[in-house]
Amino acid sequence: MIVSYQGRQMEAVDIDFLTRKEDFNEYQLTDGGVIKLKTVVTRIVRIEGEITPDGQPVYQIQSTNVVRLM
Numbered sequence: 001m002i003v004s005y006q007g008r009q010m011e012a013v014d015i016d017f018l019t020r021k022e023d024f025n026e027y028q029l030t031d032g033g034v035i036k037l038k039t040v041v042t043r044i045v046r047i048e049g050e051i052t053p054d055g056q057p058v059y060q061i062q063s064t065n066v067v068r069l070m
Contacts, residue, residue, distance in 0.1 A: 012045040034070035039063045
């Protein structure tokens with residue numbers, strides 16, 4: 001697959017993953033409300049031929065936010 005990375009079109013490979021933990025962050029609002037928010041990863045790809053300065057592979061992550069009002 002081709003993805004956009006740092007202004008270039010790069011080859012990328014889908015990486016399978018298992019969700020180990022997904023917690024909500026909670027925010028107390030000054031009006032008394034509470035908002036709970038979590039990020040849910042929907043796709044992970046590894047950019048082929050790219051590494052970080054310390055030699056690690058480069059990944060792109062697609063995600064969505066889940067919001068609960070309390």
